[in-house]
Amino acid sequence: MADATTVPHRAEVEHQVRRLVYERLGRPVPKSAQAPNPLLVNVSARHCHLTQEAVEALFGPGHKLRPMKALYQAGQYAAHESVTLIGPRSRVISNLRILGPCRDLNQVELAFTDAISLGFDVPVRASGNIQGTPGCMLMGPAGFFEMPEGVIRACPHVHMHPDDAAFYGVKAGDYMKMRVGGPVGVTFDRMLVRISPDFKLEVHIDTDEGNACGLQPGTPVELLK
Amino acid sequence: MADATTVPHRAEVEHQVRRLVYERLGRPVPKSAQAPNPLLVNVSARHCHLTQEAVEALFGPGHKLRPMKALYQAGQYAAHESVTLIGPRSRVISNLRILGPCRDLNQVELAFTDAISLGFDVPVRASGNIQGTPGCMLMGPAGFFEMPEGVIRACPHVHMHPDDAAFYGVKAGDYMKMRVGGPVGVTFDRMLVRISPDFKLEVHIDTDEGNACGLQPGTPVELLK
Numbered sequence: 001m002a003d004a005t006t007v008p009h010r011a012e013v014e015h016q017v018r019r020l021v022y023e024r025l026g027r028p029v030p031k032s033a034q035a036p037n038p039l040l041v042n043v044s045a046r047h048c049h050l051t052q053e054a055v056e057a058l059f060g061p062g063h064k065l066r067p068m069k070a071l072y073q074a075g076q077y078a079a080h081e082s083v084t085l086i087g088p089r090s091r092v093i094s095n096l097r098i099l100g101p102c103r104d105l106n107q108v109e110l111a112f113t114d115a116i117s118l119g120f121d122v123p124v125r126a127s128g129n130i131q132g133t134p135g136c137m138l139m140g141p142a143g144f145f146e147m148p149e150g151v152i153r154a155c156p157h158v159h160m161h162p163d164d165a166a167f168y169g170v171k172a173g174d175y176m177k178m179r180v181g182g183p184v185g186v187t188f189d190r191m192l193v194r195i196s197p198d199f200k201l202e203v204h205i206d207t208d209e210g211n212a213c214g215l216q217p218g219t220p221v222e223l224l225k
Numbered sequence: 226m227a228d229a230t231t232v233p234h235r236a237e238v239e240h241q242v243r244r245l246v247y248e249r250l251g252r253p254v255p256k257s258a259q260a261p262n263p264l265l266v267n268v269s270a271r272h273c274h275l276t277q278e279a280v281e282a283l284f285g286p287g288h289k290l291r292p293m294k295a296l297y298q299a300g301q302y303a304a305h306e307s308v309t310l311i312g313p314r315s316r317v318i319s320n321l322r323i324l325g326p327c328r329d330l331n332q333v334e335l336a337f338t339d340a341i342s343l344g345f346d347v348p349v350r351a352s353g354n355i356q357g358t359p360g361c362m363l364m365g366p367a368g369f370f371e372m373p374e375g376v377i378r379a380c381p382h383v384h385m386h387p388d389d390a391a392f393y394g395v396k397a398g399d400y401m402k403m404r405v406g407g408p409v410g411v412t413f414d415r416m417l418v419r420i421s422p423d424f425k426l427e428v429h430i431d432t433d434e435g436n437a438c439g440l441q442p443g444t445p446v447e448l449l450k
Contacts, residue, residue: 112436113338124408124439131363153439156409179414183349185400186383187435190410211337212437214349216379 009072011038028161032222036163037201040072041178042208044154046093046110048083048138052102054147058140060081065145073159073204076100084139087118092161108136108151111208115153125152126192156209157192158223159199167225171195178203181220186213191223231426236263236298250399257447259426261388264405265297266446268435269379272322273308273333280327283308283365290325297356297427298384300383309364312343314356321363333361336433342376350377351417380433382417383448394450396420403428406445411438416448 015038022029032039056063059081067077079098085108086092093114107130115122120134133146158176160168168175178188180181191203203223205215213219230415240263247254257264277287284306294300304323310333311317318339332355340347345359360373382399385393397420403413416428428448430440440442 112439113432116436175410183415185413185415186434187412187414188410189404189412190408200417207338208433208436209411211341216335 009040011040014038024043027039027195028068035167035201037161039126039201040205040222041180041205041215042072043207043215044204045097045207046114047064047078047099048085048098048106049058049099049103050106050145051104054106054138055081055098056147057143057145063142065098065102067100071099072200072215074198074200075099077146081140084116086137086139087120088134089119090137091118093118105130105142106145106147106150108138108147109154109206110151113208115151115175120151122151122153124155126157126194127152130181154204154206155192156190156203156205157194159202159204160193160195161199161201162195162197164201165193165195168223176212177224179222179224180213182214182216184212184214188213230369234263234265236265246379255412257295260392260426264426264428264446264448266405266440267297268428268432268440269334269429270322270432271318271333271335271339272303272324273310273331274324274328275331275370276329277327279331279363279370280306280323282317282368282370283363285367285398288367290323290327294326296324297425299423299425300313302326306365310343311362311364312345313359314344315360316343318343330355331370331372331375333363333372334379334431335376336431337378338433340376345376347378349380351380351382351419352377371383378427381413381415381428381430382419383426385418385426386424387420387422389426390418390420398429402449404447404449405438405440407441409437409439409440413438 008138019033020225022033025107065079065081068080069078071077077100081098082095084092084094085096125134129166130150133149134151136151138145171194175190176193178191244258245257262350290304290306293305294303296302305324306323309317309319310321335347338412348358355375358374359376361376363370389437393433395418397418401418403416405411
């Protein structure tokens, strides 16, 4: 975990270098390079966020999630632990990754393709807004945990520091557009803006959205108000 | 099959009724209702088009595809017959639907989600433009058929009659945008225009694209130049 917090992300280094190169060459800095931070777009595969209570029901009393891979947002990680999700038609997804640290609610985030294959009719929701959403059963090595609600398709969203929000001229809860170039060419018209001093600029889309726009490393992306 | 050619599609009836209602009420007819034809958006699940030679290799000498369900484009149908697709890592998709009638080339159309699960690295191509694309093995009840190339992700596209092309001001090979409303909100920026006097106005997107934009019956859609 130490590396992730001390070594800057490749995108951050590239962003600084790009800006310096423009300045050295005495050329006007394009808008994307003027931004306080680089724009990272990450495709979130299906995953869940769990309470400590749920983790203990699934993995045993006193069990703590073990970080496997640091995520771009500070302190967030993919855990070694994964669970089996049992859907309404007894269909199953194995190895549903848990993202840590534990939260104060249980939430499963699926792409529509996952949801349809499991037999769920999931609504598009902002993270945390789970009232009235379908529930499911989770299975771990130490037992089951029933979620009465919390299965959603996460609304495509962008995490922002207040500096980024000032640069783009948006506030929390606004929607922005994100234009993805390349051979397919898709614009996401309702990208929910989430702002916190703890956030680094990062867009999260799900696997359906990532596949639909054919996102690859190097595909041009831009955020538009 | 008779129904499909003699009974107008629900969308066509609705389109006529909508226009008549505006006229009766003496209200200005909105642009979408002025269009010569209604806009249908259909999500194409993975499928293949085969030559008669391939059908005979897979289903036996002299075998003819049997129409199961008429598609919106005149004369096109989903066949009763389906095949098993064997990918590069020996992973398999069963029940890959064959669309008829037979063509003069063999082509498998997958969404990226399908392609990734099979281990294919498929390019985005217009239908028929298969040179240099990956191949695969197909298996049917009477034998195997090897496709040296032809596995693609179809470029999102719109079929148009020349009347529609005149209304939208586009020509064959142009790209249009399609804006999909609803809770997700996605604009497809590169919708390839295909024109033929035999075509009815219809957009084809794949399952990833349909899932990404959350397309449901009643979701508002519009074609933009």
